[in-house]
Amino acid sequence: MSLPEKGRDIEDVLAEIGRLREDDLPVRGGQVTAYVYDTGRPEVHEAAARAYFEMLEVNTLDPTAFPSVVEMERQVVGAVAGLLGGGHGVFTSGGTESIMLAVKAARDSRPVPGRPRLVLPVTAHPAFHKAAHYLGVAVDAVPVDPVTFRTSPAAVEAAITPDTVLVVASAPSYPQGVVDPITEIAATAAARGVLCHVDACVGGWLLPWLREAGAQVPPFDMSVPGVTSLSCDLHKFGYAPKGASVVLFADPALRRAAYFASASWPGYTIINATVQSSKSAGPLGGAWATMQALGRDGYLELGRTTLAAARRLREGVAAIDGLRVFGDPDSALVAFGPDDPGGQDAPDVFVMADEARRRGWFLQPQLSYAGIPANLHVTVTGVTLRGVEAMLEVIAESAAAARRRGPVELPEGLVELVAGLDLDTLDDAAFAELAAAVGADLRGGSGQPEMAVVNAVLDALPADRREAVLVRFLSVLYSSTAPA
Structure with missing residues (x-):
């Protein structure tokens, strides 16, 4: 893209956005079973969009300049704390930022003699690995049961060391949708003097409504003894526009450990509750409006229909040969x-x-x-x-x-070739040519590609090589060297 010499007609600009989106997956209707969350109620999404636009240019950097931010955040965080057993919270841009703050608070509130360590199940979200990478924390991953996919409190306890600052459990874990034994894991952590975070990013604003609709949901929230923080995304089953999440802490002191302040410069006051500094209040307005538009009755009804659909899906899949x-x-x-x-x-x-x-x-x-x-x-x-x-x-x-x-048949030697590649010696153009040779179209905007060969190659690689290849995929996708 080159910047136009003169400003374009607004209708033409909007029409081009429509053209750019022609190959996007649809965000409404339920045929895309990941990434997007649809109530099936257009009026709710419209209310959220209007509120988002109303707050779009409000900057949350200085809440004293925009008191609406403080009041909206108090109400949104208060609603989450009220549903999930209490706590003191921060509104964030999403689950990754909520998790980042939880790991930072644990690291900073409980200094250890060695490198801080984080104990989590192998099914925990990669956002914890990302937070650990950014914050200099080591990760100790523990296995899960191969049948139930839940982690063992005994395995968690065995992984705790004097340098462990945080233990993680999921409610639920994303891959199989199961809730870890939170009560036992939190008790184990507390007995060892370690903080315990519940990743309820996907389930925090869903499980209470499923329980109320008749599902058997184990204890998982801030009311469980030993749970010291919890993350809950509102842009998932809260149905708010992206990005909207809340991280709750058991007490104000732990929440303060998530904050960042700096007075080491001659400019304006720096005090941030989140990783971001300047950011739009649009997501906050959208989340607030969504919660107001749906209310308890709306969320309970969505919980009932979601529970019925999940049960029917499980039953139907099990019946397929x-x-x-x-x-x-x-x-x-x-x-x-x-x-x-x-x-x-x-x-x-x-x-x-x-x-x-x-x-x-x-x-x-x-x-x-x-x-x-x-x-x-x-x-x-x-x-x-x-x-x-x-x-x-x-x-x-x-x-x-x-x-x-039949199954994907990979060319002989392809996996070994990819596994042995020194990716640092390949520029993005060369990598794009290699990807094209195995059927991966990195041009973007070219319809919905077939991905079976690509996924089969990735699946055959060890995790560290998958990660290296994925980084190069992303680099090429956003590079002008992608093949035309």
Whole structure:
């Protein structure tokens, strides 16, 4: 892009945005089962959009300049604390920032003699690894049960050292939608004098409504003894516009440890409650308006429909020949794959994902890791019930089509070639050519690509090589050297 010499007509600019979005996945309707959350109520989304626009240019950097920010945040955080057992919170841009602040607060409030360490299940969200990387904290990952996918309190306890500053449990973990044994893990952490964070980014604003709708939901929130912080995303099952999240702390002192202040310069006062400094109050306004528009009755009704859809999806997938649901999800996240991964008649989940896309549905592929086989993931939302039978039909058709096509056959030696590449010697143009040779189109804006070969290559690599390859993928996607 080059900056136009003269300003363009606004209608032309907006029309171009429409053209740019032609190949985007749809954000409404429920056929995209990841990344977006749809109530199925257009009037709620409209209210949020209008409130977002109203607060768009308000800067949260200085709350004394914009008192509306303080009042809205008090109300939003208060609602989250009221639903989730209390606490003192901060409104953030999303789960990653909430997690970053929780790790920072733990590190800074409990200094240790060595390098601070973080104990978490292998199913914990990578945002914890990101926070640890940014903040200089070491990660000790513990396994989960291969059948239930929950971590063991005993394994957590064994991983705690004198330098452990935080223990993490998920409510639920994203990959299989199961809640870790929070009560036992928090008690174990407390007995060792270690803080305990519950990652309820995806479940915090969902599990209470599922419980009220009749689901069996184990204790997980700030009311559980030993839980010292909790993250809850409102742009997930709170249905607010991105990015909206809240991190709760057990007491004001721990919350203060998440803050950052600097007086080491001659400019304006620097005191930040979040990682970001200047930021729009639009997301805060959108979250506040969404919560006001839905209210308890609205969220409870969405909980009922979500619970019904999740149960129907699990039941329907289990009835499809050769497929099984992974674990016993406590939430509205459902992962499924072949009964016999690698078996002669087992459908390749990566081929299934491409077949579903061809039919207009996005099912999220998950790579194998820590003994958990590759699978497909569905996030059930408030709108899913309307289309759950159509989704099940697509899953069955995609499984049958994947069986007919057979598993992905990678060229001989390709995985070894990629695993042995010195990526530092390849510039983005060379990497783009290599990607194109295995069917990965990095140009962007070219329709919905087939990803089975790419996912199969990634799945065959160890985690560290996957990460290195993914970094290069991202670099090329945003580079002018991507093939035309």
